[in-house]
Every structure is written in structure tokens, then in C-alpha cells.
Amino acid sequence: MIIFIKVFKRREEKRRGFLWCIAKSRRSERMARSSSKDAQDLFRALWSAYAATPTNLKIIDLYVMFAVFTALIQVVYMALVGSFPFNSFLSGVLSCVGTAVLAVCLRIQVNKENKEFKDLAPERAFADFVLCNLVLHLVIMNFLG
């Protein structure tokens, strides 16, 4: 978190610097080079911060990524092929979106750093997740066509 704030501050300075540079276009090349270097620094910092995340949360993140990616593929496919079995398209995309949303909810509830749910047992959170998924997939199966 602290790293985040530091990075943000540095970035803010650079942004102001960039605006200032628009007037003095002579320096712009050097600035662009330094801002791409900053972005690299930013992602490296983000990655190192994320590396500290517990493994079970990382797995959930992977799962969410997978769901969102599948949804995007379907949207692109629909744009190419047309919206004919529209109910199938909706159920396909909504199953991905629903899965992602439920996984995010699970991640929030089982995260130990999240003080809001410290009274909620992770087993209870997981049972909720399973139940909601069952309902979601039942609906999706009915709507799939």
C-alpha cells in the first residue's frame, strides 16, 4: 500500500512535468523516455507487491481472469458471427460474468486482511460460493437453449 502511494506521488510529479514540457517541446523526447521507464518501474512495483498475496487468493484471481477472458472472446465472436442465438450468447456471457462476480465475492470474504469479514468463517464463505454457483449454473443451463 505504501509503495502504491509513493508510486502515485512520483507519477503525479511526472505528469505535471509532462504538461510543463508541452510548452518546451525540445525536451519532450527525453521526458517520453523517462515516463516509459517509470511505467516499467510501476509494473515491477505492482508485481512485487502482488507476489506477497496468499496463494489461495492468487488462484481465485487466475480463475477471475479466465472467466473475464472467456466473456471477452464470446463478445468478439458475437460481433463477428451475429447475434442469432441471442439467448445462448447471453447465457454464455452471463455465466462468465456471474462466475467472475461470485469469485470476486469469495476473494473479498476469504481475504484475511479484509477486516470487514473477520467474523465470517472462510468455510461459510466457501459454502455460500458453492450454493450461488449451483443456482447460477442451473439458470444458465435453462437459458442456454
Next chain:
Amino acid sequence: MANKVKRGVAVLLVAMSKLIFVFLAFIPLLCTSFSPERPSDRRVLVLLDDFAVKSSHSLFFNSLKSRGFDLHFHLADDPKIALQRYGQYLYDALILFSPTIERFGGSVDAAAILDFVDSGHDLIVAADSNASDLIREIATECGVDFDEDPASMVVDHSGYAVSATEGDHTLIASDDFIKSDVILGSKKIEAPVLFQGIGHSLNPTNSLVLKALSASPSAFSANPKSKLTSPPSLTGSSISLVSVIQARNNARILISGSLSMFSNRFFRSGVQKAGSPTKHEKSGNEQFFTELSKWVFHERGHLKAVHMQHHKVGEANEPAIYRINDDLEFSVEIFEWSGTSWEPYVADDVQVQFYMMSPYVLKTLSTNGKGRYFTSFKVPDVYGVFQFKVEYEKLGYTTLSLSKQIPVRPFRHNEYERFIPAAYPYYGAAFSMMAGFFILTAVHLYSK
């Protein structure tokens, strides 16, 4: 003694059965009135001011008689005349050749005559200058307004009929006929029609009334005996000399501003229109009124539609319900009454509507020339209660208005397509999400 009684009873029975047989034999004769199967009129009541008209107009009446009409002549003020008895009309048509009558005899009045027309019977009215208020009232109800000045006549100083004496140009020769083969027959009327009488105008709000014979643009309606002080109220070709009306119930009415048009004198006289070099031996009146009376008395231009059918393509039976996007075939048979038999009606403008609040499908029907009209179309992608409608309104022909109700249902839930190839990626996504769920469950539970 007993034998004698028995024989007497037997003789009586034989006599009675003969009587019943004779009565039965006459029933068909009693039933020759108007019927949908034979739409031509049979019994015609002719009301006259004066029996002299019967002989002075005998050519017209004889032409009707020769075509099988049963004419009943009565004086218009005869107290015994009645249009109906016990709720049944006694006549199929009425000819009013009594322009000056102020009150009909018996139970007949203007309202009774209009009821007669409202129940589908035909009417010919001949007015004349000095037409009575009664005749004017009947005409007004039919959408025809006679010139209000009772002494006025149609005068035409350029389209008059040339005669030995110069006259006052009230005898006019008109050849401005309605352009309709079904009303005036397919044979062109060569000679102009002679007219001498009162002009009328058509009520612009009445869309059913038509000018069968119009005056020329140089005609006007005024009293020929007095000097013209103010502009005449009716001028030019807006003056109608003879008008026809087909009511919405297919009753037909002919209104003429001249009684003498129908007379033997006009039928026989030669005619030469002023300014025209050709002199016709015989005026067009006879042909004009013979053809017009054929139309008015439903000997021509009467259509009937039968056997309205529809079915799915490839099937023969009429279904009780259609599904959206079904392909169907529709057919109807239309015949025209020729005066003696039903002939196939041939036209290329009969249309069918597939109608629910508005026509979803409007198709022109093709015909096989033998009266059958057919088409095929796809039921629209809309469900609800539809109607097949054939609304056929053509100048001179009776109106055909048919409709048949048919419901259209959506697909049943098991009639939809399953496993559409285009949807496989969506199926794959849904199932991979389920698989992902199982894997996540396993990993989440055992990764601690």
C-alpha cells in the same frame, strides 16, 4: 252402406292428394323471388302518374318484359299499393315513373321506399321539371340534389339536339357517359342520348353516387321561360343528368332528371348534336337505358365468392391454427352473374389481406381463368388472432367483403432449434465455467 262410406272417403282422399300435388307443383313458381343464387330481380312494381305512360314508354317496359321481368303497373296514388305484406317484400325492384306525385297511396311513403332500398332492393326514379317534394326527398336521401327551382331545366346552347324548330335548347344531346363497361355494357354507345328535364348535382359527401350521364361544360340549369337575372346555381359538367348509386348493401339505384328520356318518342327519334355533322338515325337512349337497367336489376356486375380455403403448403385440410412462419396457400372462387348463369370472373386486381388490426400481408391473387383465385405466402413472425380478408370494391361491381378468422401461435418450446452450430462457443463457455468451478473448488479446498 259401410262400403259406400269407405268409397266416399277414398274419393275424397284422392281429390285432396291431387290438390296437394298441384299446390306443390306451384311452390317453385312462388319462390322465384330474389335469392343469392339468382341475383337478378324478378318482380318489379312500376308506379305511374298516369296509365298513358304505360303505352308512351312501352319500348322500355317491353325490353324489361322480354328479359323475364314481371312488371306490376299501378297508379302512384292507388290506395291498394303496398311494398310488403306480413314483413315480406312483394317486389324485388321499384320503378317510380311518377315525378309529380305528392303522396303515394296505401302505406307507401318516402321512408318505406328507403327501407325497401335498405333491405337490398333496387330502385329507378325518374324526375322531371316540376318534380314533387316527395321525389326530391327520395333523391336527396340517395345523395342526389335536384335544382331547387322547380321550373328549371337543363339548357345547353352549344350541345343541344338539332330539331326542325329552333326551340329553347332544353332538348340536349349528351354523350358524356360514365367510363365503365360493366355499367353501360361493352358495346360502345355511338349516338348521343337525348335529355329534356331537370338537372341535379351530386352530394359531395356521398361517395357512392356516380354520374352515369353528365351535362356538357356549356350547360346550365335555369328556367328557360324567364330571363336569366342571376347566375344559375348549377353549371357545366357538375350537372348530372342521370346518376347511379350502388349502396353498401349492393342495392342499386338509378336517378334520372327526365321521364321523357325513357319514352318511345325519344327512343325512336333521330339525333344530331349541334355542331356535329353526323346525324344518327336513332338516339342512344334505348341502348343506354337497356344496358343501364341490366346493371340496376343485377343482370350484370354481380359477384359472388365461394369456397374460401386455406391450408399449409403440402397439406389439403384446413388447419384450426397456424404457427408463425408457416407457409400457406389461400384460394377463393369468384363468379359473376351473367343474367342466366354464374360465369367465372376474371380480373388481375383481387387481393387478400392477412389482417390483425392492420394488414400484415397484402397479396394480389393469381387466377386460373375459371374463377379460382389463389396465392401462397408465409405467415408473418407475429402471433395473435388474424383474419383472411378479401375486400373487393370495383366500380360497377357488387362489393365483396369476406373474412375468415384464424389464430396464429408462436413456436412451442420443443419446436425451437437445438444445438445450433453457431452457438457452440457459448455452450463451450458455459460448460468450461462449470469445469472451472469444479477445479477451483478442488484446488481451493486442498491447497492449504
